[in-house]
Amino acid sequence: MLKKLRITLAVIMILLVTALFIGAGYGISQWIGWAAKIQFLPAVLSLSLIAVAIIVVALLFGRIYCSIVCPLGVMQDIYSWLGGKIKKNRFSYVKEHKWLRYTVCAIFVVCLIFGFTPVITLLEPYGNFGRIVTSFYMRNVTLSIIAWVMMLILGVLAFLYGRAYCNSICPVGTILSFFSRFSLFRVRFDQDKCKHCGLCEKNCKARAIDAKAGTVDYSRCVVCGDCTAQCKFDALHYTAKRPISKTETASSEPDLGRRSFLVGSAIAAGTAAVAQAQMKVDGGLAVITEKEAPKRQTLITPPGSVSARHMQKHCTGCQLCVSACPNNVLRPSTDLMHFMQPTMSFEIGYCRPECTRCGEVCPTGAIKPITKEEKTAIHAGHAVWVKDNCVVLTDGVSCGNCQRHCPTGAIQMVEYQHNGQTVMIPTINESRCIGCGACENLCPSRPFSAIYVEGNVMHRMD
Secondary structure (H helix, E strand, O other): OHHHHHHHHHHHHHHHHHHHHHOHHHOOHHHHOHHHHOOHHHHHHOOOHHHHHHHHHHHHHOOHHHHHHOHHHHHHHHHHHHHHHHOOOOOOOOOOOHHHHHHHHHHHHHHHHHOOHHHHHHHOHHHHHHHHHHOOOOOOHHHHHHHHHHHHHHHHHHHHHOOHHHHHOOHHHHHHHHHHOOOOOEEEEOOOOOOOOOHHHHOOOOOOEEOOOOEEOOOOOOOOOHHHHHOOOOOEEEEOOOOOOOOOOHHHOOOHHHHHHHHHHHHHHOOOOOOOOOOOEEOOOEEOOOOOOOOOOOOOOOOOOOEHHHHHHHOOOOOHHHHHOOOOOEEEOOOHHHOOOEEEOOOOOOOOOOOOHHHHHOOOOOOOOOOHHHHOOEEEEEEEEOHHHOHHHHOOOOOOHHHHHOOOOOEEEEEEEEOOEEEEEEEEOOOOOOOOOHHHHHOOOOOOOOEEEEEEEEEEEO
C-alpha cells in the first residue's frame, strides 16, 4: 500500500510540474502554479512558510518530499525502475558519504548566501528538472547542452546506483536528511519476523538498509516503500510505533525530546533562444538578415524583478518564466554571475506593457507579481540611439519606426543636418522610457538595431 500510494502521488506531481513548464505560455499556471511553489528552494527563496512545512513533514514522515514532490527525484526513480528491469535485486548497503554530501551542501549554502549563481543553478533539483523539460522545445544551445548533460549524468547514476545523486550530491536532499533522521514515522524492522534474506537491502535504491544488522539509515531513506513491498515475511513496517520484539531495545529509538525540539525550532524558523538555422527571404527574392543582440553594459531583467542583484539572489534558473513569456523576450543568461537566470532581449519580440505573465508564474519571488498599471510605471531600462546604425543616415531614407511604436511617448523625431540635408532622427526622453524594447525590436536596421535598450541597475517606478 505504501509503495502504491507513493507511486500514484509521485506520478501526479511529475505530470503537474511537467505540464506547468510546457503549458506556462498558455496561462496554465493559474491552476497548477502551486506545484512549483511547494518545491523546497523556491519556497525558501520566497520566504514562504511552505519551506517550514516541508521540514516539519520530514520530521514527522521522513523524506517523502524527495520521493513524491521533487520532480528530479521522481525522474531518477523512473531511471532506477528501468535499471531494475534489466537486473533485479541489484543494490547493496553502503555507508553514507558524509564528507561529500556535507561539503557540497556547505558550498551550496555559501553560494546561496552570496548569490553565486552557477553553483546554485547546477545543483538545485527543481531548476534542473525545469531546464530538462524546456530544453526539448526551447531552441537555446547553452540551455540544451546543460540540460542534456545533467539528464545523462542523472540517468546513468540512477540506472546503476539508484538514489546516489540525491543522497550524495543534492543539497536539498542533504538538508532534509538531517531532519528525517529524527522522523516519527519510519520503516522499522520486526526482528522476530525477519529472516535476514536481504531482499529489502537488495531493493533499496537509497542503499540505506543493512539487512544483516537490521538497521535503516533514515537520513537516506526516501520512504519509497520498495523494501516493505519486497519483504516476504512481513518484517518491515512503516509506522510510528516500534514492533515489540525480544531483540529490540529502547536505545534504538530516537530521543523524542530532541525531535520535539527540532519540530519547534523548524516552526519558529518560519517566523535562451537561438536563431533558426535556416535562410529567410522576403518574397522569395531578398535575403533577410537576422537581428543580433547588442552588447549591453547592464543586463535587463523583467519588470517586477527590482534589480539584477535581486534576481541573482532569488532566482533558481528554472526557466518557468522563460517558458511563460508569450513574446519571446526572456531567455537564459550566459553571464557567469547570472547563469541561466532570465534576461530580456528584443530580437524576436518586445515586452508588451499589458503582459505580467512572468511575475505570475515565478515561484521564488525573483520576479514579483505586478499589475498592468504597475508594469507601465516600472523603468527596467532605457533606450540608446546609435547614430552609425540608423537607416535615416546610412541609407538616406525616412523612418520614424521607433517613435511610432513607443508606447510611452519617450521617443520624438527632431530635425538634424546631414550631408547638407535636413533629416528627422530620434531623440529619447529617458525619464519616460520604461525599457520595453519596442523600438529595438521594430527598428529596420540589420543586423544591429539603431536603437537598443540598456538595463537599469535598479528599477524605478514613477
